[in-house]
Amino acid sequence: MRKGDVELLAPVGNWECLRAAVANGADAVFFGVEKFNARVRAKNFMMDELPAVMKYLHKYNVRGYVTFNILVFENELEDAKMLVEACMNAGVDALIVQDLGLVNLIRKLSPDFPIHGSTQMTVTSPEAVQFIEPYDIEVVVLGRENNLNQIKTIAEKTTTPLEVFVHGALCVSYSGQCLTSEMWGGRSANRGECAQACRLPYDLMVDGERKEMGNIAYLLSPKDLAAIELVPELIEAGVFSFKIEGRLKSPEYVANVVSKYRKAIDEYMAGREYSPTKEDIRELQQSFSRGFTYGFLKGTNNKELLDGTFPKSRGVYLGSVKEVLRDAVVCELEAPLKRGDGIVFDAGRPEEKEEGGRVYDLRKKGSKVEGEVKIGVIEIVPGRHDVNLTKVRVGDRIWKTSDQELERRLQKTFDGEQAYRLSPVQVKATGKIGSKLVSIWTDSMTGNSVTIDSLTELEHAIKRPLTIDYLQEQWGRMGGSIFELTSIEAYFGGDVILPVKELNRMRRVAVDRLVEMRETPKKYTKNQILLPQPIYKKKNNDHPQLIALCRSLEQIRAACLTDVEYIYADFEFTTDYPKAVDMARSFGKPIALATPRIHMPGENGILKGMLRAMPDAILVRSLGAVQYFTEQKNIGISLIGDFSLNIANSLAVDLFLDRGLERVTPSYDLNIQQMMDLLEQAPTEKIELVIHQHLPMFHTEHCVYCTFLSEGTDFTNCGRPCEKHRVSLQDRIGMSHPVRVDIGCRNTVYNAIEQSGAEYITHFLEQGVKTFRVEFLEENGEKVKEVLSLYREALQGNRSGTSVWRSLKATNQLGVTRGQLIK
Template sequence: MKRPELLLPVGTRDMLEAAIQNGADAVYYGVPHWNARGRTEDFSFEDVEEMIRYARVRGVRTFLAMNILVFEREIRDLPEFLEKLIALKPDAFIIQDIGLARLIKAIAPDQEIHASTQMTLASAEAVNFASQLGFNRAVLARELSLKQIASIKEATPLELEVFVHGALCVSYSGQCLTSENFGGRSANRGQCAQSCRLPYRIFVDGKEYRDTNAQYLFSPHDLCALPRLNDLEEIGIDSLKVEGRLKSPEYVAAVAKAYKKSLDTHDKLPATDMEPLEVLFSRGLSTGWLDGVDHQALVDGTFSNHHGEYLGEVSRIERDSITVSTPDGGVTALPRQGDGILFENPKNGLSLGSRLYGVIERNGKLMLQFGRNFELRKVAPGMKAYRNDSPALEKELQHTFADREKSRRIPVDIVLSGKIGEPLRLTMFDDADHKISVESDIAVEASRDTAESANGKKRDFRELAEKELSALGSTAYAPHSLDIRVPANAFVPGKVLRGLRQKATAAMDDSRMSMAASAPDAARGRALLAHASTHKQAQNAHTPATISVLVRRPNQIEALRGLDIDSAIMDFDWGVKYDEPLEQIRELGLKAGMATLRIHKPGENHYLKNILRLAPDFALVRSLGALAILRGSGIPLHGDYSLNAANSLSYEWLLDQGLQTLHPSWDLNSTQLFDLLGNIDAGRLELALHQYMPAFHSEYCAFARALTDGRRFPECGKICTQHKVEILDHKGEKHFLQSDAECRNTLFVGKPQSALKLFPRLTAAGVNHFRIELLDESPEIARRKIQTYVAAIRGNISIDAAIAQAGVEEKYGLSEGQLFNESVWVDRKKATDPKNKPV
């Protein structure tokens, strides 16, 4: 079997050294200003160049993460920035944005690019479809099981990368709008506020549901795939990815060390290797979705922060100690003096802790001793105890990358040759067939010195040469063998030997750095952007607006009778048949459309086959996998917001794949939307004027976790079909929880978003496709809402009057969402030199 690459995260220079010195085969870090971890340190171009060199010399590949959506005004300023960045010769870019991928390949056709997990690639069809953009590798969605990953691997020639360790998002990456909707900070722009880690209250059929411990309903355990590493290797996964650019160097060192050892030995790791994985940072470790769906195991629900290693339950409190009964199997390692100990009672929300003074282990129990300043009386029997910090452990891990004596070095064979009267030649070979030779500037002389050194021995050239040439401690190399082929009576000054050594190691660095030049050219990127703009069409102000209504309940269809609309899109829940509703819509004289699911996974083609069987008048496409399968079917296709089109290059490519219209990403505000409209055919853009914004879109079922003991369907008893569930957030606002046809959950923001205020400007810009989306409204309320919007679109009432009327119908009011949010979130970190930023 081919050993998979071990890919580690880097957020600081110390993390780079921690990763490389502990076994990373590749590292990834963010492009200055343009990456999905907005809170990491912004490196300068000089930093990026030096870090690439440091890694490549040591045989480690470097991937630059540029995995965010790029807006129209930004992408037009990027060609020169990318030319400069590509010239630094990174091994690959990690990309989310389709337009950005096209731009990079235009500027440097040979540049390797990887499709980020933010592209939501969860099936072989999606991976192969994305490969048309020139991707060399796909980073798969984290919600896949081993069986599903294996099926994708069998069906694609692309390299595959899988997350194996670190934080798990409860929502599909690239499909989460929670942070943006709740806090104005887009996860698709590197500004995730981790809304999933906040506490939520659950309301069932209008009443608060208290019979659950799941206060942190959307906060999953952290991923640890060590128990499944052999399986991933057997499948043939090319790269194993660790999450954690915001973690510490010690964390990176510990994870790299553990995974490298597991890959090398294929054995279960001892407690000493597992200990730091829990203590340094964890919210509890699990195999995530690799073993399939288990809603109860994925989310604990009682906490969301770092807890560390679970020690057990408090069984006794004495005057100066607390006794903890450890779980079966004990703890991974005995706590040490100075470690941080956390005591918690989730039911009462009580949490307190202190530094450990001493510990005694006896008969499956730990007697923990603390200093006098810790009030032991606040701890009660039954509280859970954790070890969540260890200065001693961190210090040990620091030595793995800060101690030069322990540095990971490349073995080299050294040959020094020369004759009297000729220059010295130093030749160096490494284990990867790199060979360099350098010569001295002076000739070798015969020694005339017969004096003895201080220890009574005659000065020996060989001894001097061995000493000078073996002194590689400040380099990436270590001598494997040293062959000196110089006459014994030779004389060469020590500084000449030192100079040769330095020239040789620098030459070896250059040799190991060498790779084919990509010859980036910004002009090719500008030409691509100019071509995309040629699709802009002259606007016809007399083109009537087309109106579609998305229904999520079959009983909402009758509410459309007689309304001045053009089509209805069906987007039904689990188990709802489409045959009769489709004919009902046609009987109303409307075009009948069917929406695909937002996610396409192995084994889920039956839903798309149903669309092909029923042959609706059109399909609303929500994933690349669905587009790959439905393209060429003869069914007219329209693209939805989940395809994340944010710039003209993305628009051009997606429309060229067979879409008639395309809804823009909801990451765009109104200014960015009109920037986009200035460079595309506005007549092929569709915009929802009214909809409940999706926040989380998750494989995890909050219904099953909170309301049942079921791990998966059908153990859950289809609880989602029996109750209306609302989620109360930290700001006191309620949101609607809904399931879909594959048991996935979407949390819809309680206040629907209205874009009516933009309608006059949109029509003036040439937009004439508009959508109204329903959720679970009764037919009566649904009809009144639609009538209001239709009247405004047709010019029968004013926009202001329509907004006022629409707001009356909403349970929690009406919102403008992020469309009119012009603020830009800026972190308080040290900024990069502005000359290195594209904007």
């Protein structure tokens, strides 16, 4: 990969999608293999298909990346190693990886097998890119929340090529930082089983009261990203790879989106002005759209990120119902419509069954209209058995949900096997009378060359000697292949001749060998390695350390009045951290300050401010913050890695400890069995476990306070409603989940009910764990003291874990994941 190149990267979930991507101009594709990827609900490729997939892609000079973008548990490392080796053997061009423990494994296995850092790594700053550079990460996929200016800043500070999502569904939460699906539905996003909890309806509770929102119910459901108009700006900002989301989408979707972005990129690279037409945008909407947005690429605009009235694909907006007739509806069209198109009537209740079907006829003032109607007042006659017009009302919005003509046109692009563009071939030929004709054929796209000699010797030409034009005529007949002959150089010692049959044989052999060279798998270095082995640990007889994470000064004061060994401060506004340090010191308690969960370009001032407060330790929550603090010289402060670093196996533990962290906190994606598996392999004196908390579920750049309690669009003009009100989101069963804001105006939605791992404390102590954390959210001082007292008794063996969680009415659960991957 070279900086300055541009790659168009397409999603493929099956062979049809793969052919659609290749035929419409993708430079590379990404796909999952069996269970280890972020789309386990999709129909993924099987491991034994890998050689055939890569052979097909490389024939057309298209790169193939396998998504390995989930967390890997300890007992899965052997299976993970097998898949990595299968990818290497098949010549896969790169693995897209989330888990830094897996990065550690791959680098032990091979120093040269390419790794791409997944967006699930939550890489959003130059420092985060620098953190993973020692592992020779070939490409980094930035978070969807990075805007153009931030992307440019990151690009200027690294030589690592950057990949950016440009089209498709948006996650409302930072990728890699969403724990909602598993908390509520037993399906973890970090394990490829996102249940799309962001697409559900919620009531907005403000200071405990339900706010009337009209038909706005989908408070966390973003529109879809469409950045085709920003292609020039993205290239100029330094983006290498343009990534399209959609491995659950159809081949028609892949063909449509890839072809549109291919044109946009090619036009810019050719120096021509380009902007998509209205028809281009409509066709993109037709394939899949919840409404289009630039996401965060042009900066944060909370008013434009979501619609709020529906959570699913709608297609193209046609207009609204002006009148309901006996067998038709009257509409003033804002987009073209024809017979056979699919439509749906949107009454503002997307959770209910909606009326819709095929257009049977179009009329103007009662007279039938043939062909497509572009705009204007039209009578739409739906199929008699499709739509119950008695349920359609004036004002209902009408959407065009399908276009059979467009689908047929897209299908033709990948009907069979074909190259998007033919590959140029150059030939050099030499020879003389009495010797063989020697030809060197060069595939200019790959640089591969083959030398083909004639089987017979050249003879003196009496009538028609070989010329460049004659060779061009014979060797240029490459129809049906992936090549085209673009130039010939020939040097002959006199007038020579060779039979046409032999010239044709040489051409066929050259083409076959050039194709064979493309299809031959790449060779990577492969080492023999041993996976981590269990570490013998004695039962921990030392005094276990109890830590209280507090989110207010009242909580800190209360915790300081107990026998906890350490205080962590996790405040919305880090400007209050000096007060937290002063209060802890006044009680003689050591204190750590928590960094924000996200680190963006230009936010090092927040981290510097934390150092100025002179805490005893820092609770580090992002790769960028780890890099920043470990670069500081002689700061004399302990660094503790938090759950958001997504440590799920002992190889990840080793990696972070090697990079300067004193202790690490495993990911909340581990259940009790997966946690015990990790503890058997890891140095447990370096592990800190959270045994009580309100699980932080959504963590998002989208600010609920700004969107629904302010006329503003971002922190510059919102009026700071978060300082005046407390907001929560009430789900369908009546649970209200608190929404808190951090110094970067990012929102965290916390689960309404706290969870407790108290029942497992004995197991952890037996494994040698010494450090346990209890986290508070909105508890008052008296509650803080009560909770800490209960957990101290449990750690001392004076109270059972069951008694603790029952006393607190907490969920008896550790972390979130139940660990079921679809087999």
